[in-house]
Amino acid sequence: MSVRERLPGGSVLPAGRAEQALLVGGLCILVAAVFLLTPLSATIPGALYVFFEVGILFVIYGLLVLGLDLQYGHTGLVNFGHVVFFAVGAYAVAMLSAEGSFEGVALGYPWMFALVVGVVAAAVLGAVVGATSLRLRDDFLAIVTLATAEIFHTLFVNFRGVFGGNVGILGVPQPVADLAADSDTSLVATLLLFGGxxxxxxxxxxxxxxxxxxxxxxxxxxxxxxTRSVGKSTFRYKMQAFVYGAALAGFAGGLFALYNGAVAPGFFTIQVTVTVWIGMLLGGASNHRAVLAGLAIIMGLRLVSRFALDVSPVAADAFASVRLIVVGLILVLVIRYRPAGIWGDExxxxVES
Amino acid sequence: MSLLDVDGLTKTFGGLRALDDLSVAVDRGELVGVMGPNGAGKSTFFNCVSGVVTPDAGRVTFDGRDVTGDPPETLAKSGLVRTFQQTRELETMTVRDNVRLAAPDQRGERTLPALLRTSGMQDEERAVRERADDLIAAFELDHLRDEYSGALSGGQRKLLELARVLMLDPDLLLLDEPFAGVNPTLTNDIADRVRGLNDDGMTVVIIEHELETLTDLVDRLVVLQQGSLLVEGDPATVVEDPRVIEAYLGE
Structure with a gap:
């Protein structure tokens, strides 16, 4: 930061918020590197495992919700198939980097190369969907994205020779787990690295x-x-926002594959899209921090419900429905009383009520 | 040579012929008024010229180039800017952001400079902010600077829309009913501003129903009827023309 920007009234852009996040991100990655590159190891008490697992999933989904918020919250593009970009990134990384999968393609390339290709593949899919649908009205884009997600889901399940069917691709390298001293350290380092x-x-x-x-x-x-009549090429911006969101989702998918060591259609259901959408609306669209917080609430609920299951009188499958009802009720309440989300600006x- | 040359413009919507072989030319530095009864094709004329709708036939030449069917953003970049009959504000943005948005060629509107927050981009944004604030102050909206434009009154919206298009510093400004729903004092105020802009060299075309203000303001009047040119010429002569009186008042 230059001296001039520090002078009162010197900076024209809101300073601090972005830099703070960049600093925190950098620090997290540094600490993760310390865990991975030195003999230092961590021990997680047994009861806390689940927090780390959900936490890792949260920061991966965090990338999804940030991309979705760029598309919907900022640009107004309704993308109901966000999971497809997540899935394409994950499958591309898995197929390129896996060695000795049970079924499906496993090429055994280095994982870094695979990750880059995964991001590019998701971005290309985003560009194709965008180029064909972004000129259409909002609701058509919603249908096209939803359909794209369903098409790819069906492809993943049915082309067993390529995608491994319901089993998916196994044997994906887990670079963090390989570097870490033990599985506890690996969890801590993964959370720090992905969180960063x-x-x-x-x-x-x-x-x-x-x-x-x-x-x-x-x-x-x-x-x-x-916006067009003041000279902005809106199609280009819509395309960019859509592709950036897709690429981010592809990146998240790649990270997921490399953390999980396997991909399967079950990880990429419409449930993922629904979770990030609810998280975004709950927190408040067009506010990056709010959508992350909203997602944290929804995923925290998942965590709470795991514990609640132990003490609840109903069976596990009935409890799953109860959880869905609770999530639905929360969404109804938020839309009724805080239509812009908890931290959103009406x-x-x-959406002033 | 004329700045805007419209030749044989035709546009039909289903069975309705909104524009029928309309030819109009506007010289550089002119202040032209367009009038005509409801449904005469005034707004369609603007829409065709500004690229909002594509004409079925005919040619639009701006500054010596054929711009027929060019999209609004291209025309705006080349200096042809319009306002809308129903004022369209970016209601979910502040007055300041409404005006700043229109600044052309900002580096910060591209991904990389925005991500890197380059000092060039910040200097540019600083200049944009100053210019936008000057314009907002010139239109006496400075007390509403940080208000969301959705909260503005009808007259304030007209002013904001003017401030926004002026940010582009256009060569040709098309104003679609800038006095509609505006009180007499504000009407005179807006008229004075338009006159001032024209004196500074901006070419302006105004659609308006408010006959008196328009005839006092413009250099030349163009009267449309059923999508074609009825009469054009000196405002004083045109309003006395029996065909114009008939079109407006009936026989």
């Missing part, structure tokens, strides 16, 4: 949307024709 990546992403997206770039995106959400989203 999510925080870095949060910082970069905050920079992007605090800049004039974000102003154009929000203008498109407000009124595309006005005037900013134009």
């Amino acid at each position: 990546v999510t925080a870095l992403t949060l910082g970069m997206l905050t920079r992007l949307t605090d800049a004039p770039y974000g102003r154009v995106l929000r203008a498109i959400r407000a009124d595309e024709l006005v 005037r900013e989203l134009g």
Whole structure:
């Protein structure tokens, strides 16, 4: 930061928020590196395992919700098939890097190369869907994305020779687990590393949307024709927002595959899309931190319900339905009393009740 | 040579012929008024010229280039900017952001400079903010700077829309009913501003129903009827023309 920007009134862009996230992200990655590259090891008490597992899933889904919020919260693009980009990233990474999978393609390339290809594959799919559908009205984009997700899900299940069917791809390398001294250290390092990546992403997206770039995106959400008539090529911006979101989801998918060591269709159901959408609406769309917080609430509920299951009088499958009902009720309450989400700005989203 | 040249413009919506072989030319530096009864094709004329709808036939030439069917963003970048009959604000954005958005060629609107927060981009944004604040102050909206534009009154919205298009510093400004629903004092105020812009060299075309304000303001009047040119010429002569009186008042 230059001296001039520190002077009162010197900086024109909201300072601090993005830098804070970037700093936290960098620190998390540093600590993760210490765990992985030194003999230092961590021990997790047995009761806390589940917190780490859900936490890792949360920071991976965090990338999904940040990308979705760039598309929907800022630009107003309704993407009901976000999981497909997550899945494509994960499958691309798994198929390229896996060695000796039970079924399906396993090419055994280095995982870094696979991760790059996974991001590119998701971005390309995003570009194809965007190029064909972004000129359509909002509701058509919603249908196209939903259909794309279903098509790919069916492909993954049915092309057993390529995608491994319901079993999926096994034998994906787990670079973090390989480097770590034991499984506890691996969990801690994974959470720190992925959390750091999510925080870095949060910082970069905050920079992007605090800049004039974000102003154009929000203008498109407000009124595309006005935005065009003041000389902005709105299609290009919609395309970029859509592709960035897709690429982020692909990246998240790649991280998931490399953490999980396997991918299967069961990990990439519409449930993922629903979870990130509810998290985003609950927290407050178009506010990066709020959507992460909303997602944390929804996923925290999952955690609470795991403990609640032990003390509840109903069977496990009945309890799953109860959980869905609770999530639905929360969503209804939020939409009724806080239509812009818990931390969302009602005037900013134009939903004043 | 004329700045805007519209030649044989035709547009039909289903069975309705909204524009029928309309030819109009506007010279650089002119202040032209467009009037005509409801449904005469005034707004369709603007929509075709500004790229919001594509004409079925005919040619639009702006600054010597054929721009027929060019999208609004291309036209806006090349200096042809319009306002809307029903004021369209970006209601979920503040007055400041409404005006700042229109600043052309901002580096911060591209991904990399926005991500890297380059100092060039920040300097540019600083200049944009200053210019936007000057315009907002010039239109006496400064007390509403950080208000969301959805909260503005009808007249304030008209002013904000003007401030926003002026941010683009257009060569040709198309104003679609800038006085509609505006009180007489504000009407005179807006008229004075338009006159001032024209004196500074901006070419302006105004659609308006408010006859008196329009005839006092413009250099030349164009009257449309049923999608074609009825009469054009000196405002004083045009309003006395029996065909115009008939079109407006009936026989």
